[in-house]
Amino acid sequence: MSALEHVRGLKLKFGRLDRAKEGIIEKLLFIAAISSILLVFFIIAFMLKESIPALALGWNFIFGMTWCPGHEQFGIFPIVVSTFVVGTGALAIAAAIGIPTAIFLAEFSPRWLRNIIKPCVEMLVGIPSIVLGFFGLMVLVPFIRDSLGGYGECILAGWIILAIMTLPHVISISEDSIRAVPEGYKEASLALGATQLQTIRRVLLPNARSGILASLILGMGNAIGETMAVLMVIGNPEIPWIPSSILEPVRVLTSTIVLEYSYMEWGSMHQHALFAIGVVLFVIVAIFNLVTTVAIKGRFGATAAIKGVIGGNR
């Protein structure tokens, strides 16, 4: 065997080894990729398994009016209603501030101002929710108690704190969708003699509508799933009721879990009911997220959605 053939043989051998190694690496990467799927299935399976006895109560669970674990009564309807009331109000405030901000950032803002506002908005998303809740408890709650009366810990406080938390998502996705409107539309409108404001109202906003809507739905999902911040400021009465004024304390789904998990008896109906609340929460938020994905994909394709979500950190 000549030296040349020897080298060629070695090369072949290494080539085969390399190919085997490449194959193994690809398999390993594949396993990593499907681990997310497995994780989601595990979460769903375990949550369902723990909550089936409570979900089996059926309408009595979802539409039951009394939540009183001490007396074995597990109706979450007042809690669900409060959750939606708190979420919707927060979203309305976030929309009222967020959409004008997005318009300003996309259309009017000089570069230097945008470079100040944008990082601040991004920082806002990351203030730990427990810190924001504590801020609310120390500043907002006494303020509401002194100026509007009531306990102070109430729906209104929850609205404001949650609005601060959802604001960044609303701003960044709305801004992205306003910017995604083709430049030509705007130019055509301006060329026809429309003013900048008319162009925004008649051309940009209608075209960006689905993106803005999506940001609101996503914000709603976030608001409903938020735990610590809202927990600190809404009061959480022992026995929840359907609120009739925004100055009443309420309980939401997330706060109920945190307040009661520590003294639930393992294996009791109380435990199953708390996990069932988790499932209800999961389903509500999943529906909101699904609607968002569909709404954004319909208009801009997936990239805008992903960019918006990553830019806004969820």
Added chain:
Amino acid sequence: MKETVIKISLCMVALISVAVLFAVVGYIFLKGIQVISLDFLLKSPNYTALEKGGIFPHIIGSLCLLAVCLLFAVPLGIASGIYLAEYATENILTKSVRFFVECLAGIPSIVIGLFGLIFLVYYLGFGPCMLSGGLALGFMILPWTVRASEEALKAVPRSYREASLALGVSKWQTIRGVVLKSAYPGIITGILLGAGKAIGEAAVILLTIGGLVTYLPHSLLDDVGALPVYIYTILTVVPASRDVAESHAFGASLVLIMMFLMISVFALSLRNRYIKRMSGSRG
């Protein structure tokens, strides 16, 4: 005239977010700085006489939890990202992987906490400890690491790969030597943003660790403290005078915000440099 008025009012509204940020951070800073001292930072907590203790085990605990969380989520996330960006063809499987990553990102943190409680603490029998808390946090930020890696890898120009493959370098070597090397600032930025979220997260770890510790953890299965849980428990569970509890909560909040700010300023500066470099190489 009308245009100017509207412009100015839009600008005012836009500045609300900035004002809120400064109000929250400024208030916590002013109140917290009065509490922070070396004793506060370096002493163990004393739950019967809160004012005599500090928060040292909780600072270390937060960092330990973050380390466990990143050790789980980063390798898994980068590997998934590589598979999605480099190997996978567009088929039902990759679509469902992406869909489930989105699902995971959308799960409320309290539900992840409940899952951690039932699966890690009870079913696997870890008990409330560093491993349970860290893994549960890892579940929460896994979607970030996957998305950040995939996006960063996809942003690497195709020609880099082609040049390397044309030189006879194998696919994996190309990914390791060329693609990952140009994508890593993007990946690290994404991971750091996730880490910033993880360090402030309370709902997940509240359910998966004990939290009321006075000592440092010695192993993965030891109970740990964490700053967010400390803030919550001293305000609700621990019997202490309201003033002391509040002042400690301000101090702990300030430390937590500082940790978060350090992580995210680092992440954002990395991202800006990265964007500059990418646009430079294109233009």
